[in-house]
Amino acid sequence: MSHDDFAFEPVRGLPERPPEGEQILWQGRPDWWALTVEALNLKWVALYFAGLAAWRFVTLVDQGSAVQAFAASSPFLILGAIVCVLLMIVGFVQARATVYTITNRRVAMRIGAALTVTLNLPYSQIRSADLSLRRRGTGTIALDLLPGDVRLSYLVCWPHVRPWVLRRTQPALRCIPEAENVARLLADQAEAEIATPRVARGTPARPATLAAE
Known part of the structure; x- marks a missing residue:
């Protein structure tokens, strides 16, 4: 029997239903392989252990046979x-x-x-968005937030952050497919939202009463 750990979400990916007038335009997740290679440094880890094995093999091959040297380096x-x-x-x-x-x-x-943490980032709080493209069409969109009272934790948000930016954490849409198209959509919506005028509702002013002459 299947079980959805996020079945309590009224809308997938959101802690509550969007308010009236808000529309979901795009949803996605990281490409798991790109995330593993880029955020978890898979290739560097593999090269590290391969280097240890090669170093062990080279140091022992002169002292015995190649088979013995390989057997000694194989644990790495x-x-x-x-x-x-x-x-x-x-x-x-x-x-x-x-x-x-x-x-x-x-x-x-x-x-x-x-x-599980849900970050809500209104366009009015985003100063800029930087796109970094990778191979296979994946890329990362880092969001530079305006200074405010709320500071995001780098460790809590990792790996969904811009790497090595510790002074002011920049949340990021990491390793998403078709990142260029998503970045264009984000830019268009942010520009349209910020340019939309806001009409504040208040108590209508009472007309002034003129004194009779």
Whole structure:
């Protein structure tokens, strides 16, 4: 019997139903392989253990046969394979637990596998958005927020942040497919929302009474 850990959500990826007039324009999640390679540094980890195995092989091949040297270096390869598999599992789980949402009024990010957090980022609080494209059409859109009282935790938001920007955390839509199209949609909606005039509702002023002459 299947079970949805996020069945309590009235709308997928959002903690509550959008208010009247707000429309969901796009929803997506990271590409799990791109997230594993870019955010979890899968290739660097694999190269690290491969380098250890090669160093072990080179230092021992002169002292015995190549078979013995390979047998002595193989534990590094096995350990590296285990670590890489674990990183791929983490990347897959992180991607499956994530939902990015773009509406005509805000960007919402439901992130976190163990500790689920939903970030609501109105366009009025976003100073700029930077697009970084990668191979296979994936890319990351980092959101630079205006200074305010609320500060986001880098560790809580990781890996859905701009890497190595620690002073002021920039939440990011990491490793999303068709990132260029999503960035264009985000830019158009942000520009339209900010340019839309707001009419404040208040108590109508009473007409002034003129004194009779």
